[in-house]
Amino acid sequence: MGHNSFGTAYTVTTFGESHGPALGVIIDGVEPGFKIDEGAIQKEMDRRRPGANPTGTERNEIDKLTILSGTYEGFTTGTPIAMILYSTNQRSADYSHLEHVYRPGHADWTFAQKYGIRDIRGGGRSSGRETSARVAAGALAKQLLAKRGITIKAGTVQVGEVIARERHWDETDNPLSCPDRKAAQSMVALIEQVRNEKDSIGGIIECRVEGVRPGLGEPVFGKLEALLSHAVMSIGAVKGIQFGDGFACASMRGSQFNDQRTSDGFLSNHAGGILGGISSGQEIVLQAAIKPTASIGKPQQTVTKNNETTTLKIEGRHDPCICSRAVVVIESMVAITLLDLYYTAFGKA
């Protein structure tokens, strides 16, 4: 299977370049007879959309989704669902100045090395815009998981030095979906400051999953952490992932880290809801490190196609912090992975 596909039972295949005529996703393996809520999918698309959010880019694109196959009278039929986003605004001319130079922190150079050819229009296939296709597939997966009692919720818990100390998951109605209202305000202010400095900034996103029953995850290479890591680390901006106490476990004792248990249940959740690669029935908790956006207005050294040193300032409207938009992409990849495993372990009924 090609690497533009993910999953074995709920198989997601994405296609399309940033500034090509269309982006889309084919989903193979969806259970038949499910009434899709198209409005809810569109709402998820809007969460990822640039311009929807004051911390993001100022561009205003419309990610209007069209379903081309796999449904009959609004219900899934068991055949592949194709969802497509036509580009309303191809502006390919905008990028001609990048034809001969590699942007630092971008995939420009590695794509050129790998393929010997590079679609310079907005990053082509390496653009963050590719994730819109994942959000479409993730939004449908969420609906199918909700039917099974599972909810997925992510939010930004760190931007630069600002760290969320609280976890109020019913109070994430802020641009960063941050579960700490005060921290959210500071994050927004910091991002504005960084934008004015023509710079960008990183962050951490936390994702929590409730309602997963024990038994999800396949030993030994299909451990739940392994598959979730594969999924989340396939998002371009992510540079690290951890479960439960994660890297903090390095300085813990076994007597602290082990989740003890009584007949009333587990006494703690240091493991993040996964034991031996299999869900324990506790909440699944993971965090992803988000790197600073690569496109910045500050001057940077780089090389041309002929390997001459040059200085580049990237003009245009770019997100100074991608966290606000990455939240829904992480939720989507988690949803796709969990549904895929649900189908494998427990069937589609």
Next chain:
Amino acid sequence: MGHNSFGTAYTVTTFGESHGPALGVIIDGVEPGFKIDEGAIQKEMDRRRPGANPTGTERNEIDKLTILSGTYEGFTTGTPIAMILYSTNQRSADYSHLEHVYRPGHADWTFAQKYGIRDIRGGGRSSGRETSARVAAGALAKQLLAKRGITIKAGTVQVGEVIARERHWDETDNPLSCPDRKAAQSMVALIEQVRNEKDSIGGIIECRVEGVRPGLGEPVFGKLEALLSHAVMSIGAVKGIQFGDGFACASMRGSQFNDQRTSDGFLSNHAGGILGGISSGQEIVLQAAIKPTASIGKPQQTVTKNNETTTLKIEGRHDPCICSRAVVVIESMVAITLLDLYYTAFGKA
């Protein structure tokens, strides 16, 4: 494909339980005509072996490898290579006291939930002993990568509060393969102290890969970080992974994190050698968080099969810190992943 397999071009399938008659690995896709160095594979097995190392368990097992297929007069033929480890010391009686109780931090409970049946002998398939099969496959992968100019080196860089500040990768001849001799001594002392307290402790392992040419990694779901994360997170003790600056990028600016470049090459390596999911030709750098060993001698609360609260002290010789043995397992999973991608991207010649 079942989840006891990993890789698409260099496909590794492991089988066997901790205390069954044998453990083994089948490797499909190995290039023909390669002279296997069996002695070098056995040396890698010995690095993982309990008892080989003062920081590990005191048990003394012999992981003697036998090759059953795939070679002719010492050369690979292109057919599947089966390598097997027969158990010399099955001691299944040792574990009968665990039949009715779930060990905290172990996969006992989740395996029972998932399968409705549990092989209580030493953890069965969830035992760390399963990783010996991975080391065999990884040791062969390393030889095939060495032929391509690639070297993989891992070492412990943190145990508890002790952090390695130096990186002397030619001075890792210590029980933890730590690249900082002084830190290594403190780590060993700390582990001894923890052992005496009948407790265990976690750590961090760093892995570096030199010689990977640009172009390795497959957009979009097969990004190099995604596949390496899948591989490394499938090791039972690992709870987090990060590349380059990893989680530290959360508090960095883009102008700090971006790796600028001149005609002489990159000026830094914050990205850990991977851009857009594709190798850049720089050194690949990753770190994995290792949790404290679950088996400890201290009393812990847990439940019986009938969900009655009980207290358990785990007797016997157990590793207080798994880092010393996990080093070679991480190297192995990295080697398997890289060779698999090499075969896919550049062929077997």
Next chain:
Amino acid sequence: MGHNSFGTAYTVTTFGESHGPALGVIIDGVEPGFKIDEGAIQKEMDRRRPGANPTGTERNEIDKLTILSGTYEGFTTGTPIAMILYSTNQRSADYSHLEHVYRPGHADWTFAQKYGIRDIRGGGRSSGRETSARVAAGALAKQLLAKRGITIKAGTVQVGEVIARERHWDETDNPLSCPDRKAAQSMVALIEQVRNEKDSIGGIIECRVEGVRPGLGEPVFGKLEALLSHAVMSIGAVKGIQFGDGFACASMRGSQFNDQRTSDGFLSNHAGGILGGISSGQEIVLQAAIKPTASIGKPQQTVTKNNETTTLKIEGRHDPCICSRAVVVIESMVAITLLDLYYTAFGKA
């Protein structure tokens, strides 16, 4: 991977229902830097199109292909190629009379049993129209194989009792692509007679591949015959496949069937160009049995949704013999399989 995908290195995923808004194909793994000949792909589409051919249905559909991704300035980029066919003529009303009845010989009943829901519009996903997406992927594969010196040519060699005795592969410019002109005329006449009888008829298609170098095919489950059989038998109308002498080998002696060899090469080709599942460098020869079209105007007994016996005459314009259109579908599936194996065995360069 879902079963709407085929191939591991040149991976083809199709979607779309007969009378939905669009049908399409995503191809993952195409080598970068190849100049696609879109006109040649369209010509292949036209070979499969109904109405293009006097022996086929009289409907006149246009299969106009649009490429949505994977190319830049006409060259492939190494990213997934999406090709789409929009339906110009959805006529979903035509099929309402089939809502409560299962057509004999069709997938109506089995789809309903499998999925509990059925897209009645023209067979939905089980329609022969799905093969148009395969032809698009196959047409591109043919171009990529031609670059490697490989040509694929199929033709009808039997319709009913009319059997082609000659093999003039440069004289197949007849409605059935039959390599025997005289037989072709008789076949056309027989099909017309069958059409007038409101009946349909089966046939045999032969496919020959020249230029495949020795070494293609992967032991043991990926034998060349096994993968080609998988590919060709996945076409709805095919009920049998054979290689070289095929079923005739049942009454042959080893001394007749074995292809002997001198220093000048093989003396015969009873094996059809494949030994031990691997191409021998000889011409690859296979035949596929094509069943009579299921939709006929004659009255047939069948059941309603409530399992009441009823009689059905299928009205409308249907192909009395599908061979003329299946020729290019078989060529396409052969091309997809061979290119997939070429990529795996010999790389994409």
Next chain:
Amino acid sequence: MGHNSFGTAYTVTTFGESHGPALGVIIDGVEPGFKIDEGAIQKEMDRRRPGANPTGTERNEIDKLTILSGTYEGFTTGTPIAMILYSTNQRSADYSHLEHVYRPGHADWTFAQKYGIRDIRGGGRSSGRETSARVAAGALAKQLLAKRGITIKAGTVQVGEVIARERHWDETDNPLSCPDRKAAQSMVALIEQVRNEKDSIGGIIECRVEGVRPGLGEPVFGKLEALLSHAVMSIGAVKGIQFGDGFACASMRGSQFNDQRTSDGFLSNHAGGILGGISSGQEIVLQAAIKPTASIGKPQQTVTKNNETTTLKIEGRHDPCICSRAVVVIESMVAITLLDLYYTAFGKA
């Protein structure tokens, strides 16, 4: 996944060379809690074993199976089952005379071309002995299918010119498992005659499956015929496969071929139990063409490694007709395929 594996939910991986130290199979995905009948597996092994049967070779090998993993107290645990056959009789010296010559009809030449290296000991991996690993996996699959009410039965229906006219599936207790007693006697006599002529002969094997419920098979590339064809055509001796009326459909009318239906059920089974690639609930019927054994004692022209023409007589005890032993191999591949699809479509419960 490598091509030494087959299946996605019940995944079978075989390894081992004809005259290596061992052959084996790893089965991943077996449902937990099933009591394996080892004696019944051994009986199936014995059906394939040379020397068990007067029509086969006179060699007397013992295929004694050992289970190395995946069971606990006789029950499956859900972890991979490894079954191994140690070679008791390696006789590698016997084959040295073949080092410099390619046997006609064998994979000798194509293996050498593909891999540049060839294990000359008894054909190495291309030997029919590899199928013993499939029979082990198939025997277990049969037990798991029997639990679901499914029975698989194959028998020889043609050898040379001798054709079985009867189908008494309860009277197959003859060396060829032929469902026609009289024909069986003629077949045995014919094979003896061919043996005396130092020649070999082909045949046809028919396989019937009862008890498959409607809904098995996955559109579009995973059609039941496509997957069964892949499975059966991966057996070295098979050169053709057909379902139901198969190639005979070429000269049939739709009004003859379509299986009509009343409220009492189908009136015929020309389609062989499969419609649109999905099981209809009728008996599944397929036939496979078996080529004459390649190893014959008659002189044949061939070439040496240096491409010099030479004449070869293959000495030793070889099967003049492989049908008697191929019957259980075909049953096994059908069983593996069906169980794999059952797991995918209906789960493991």
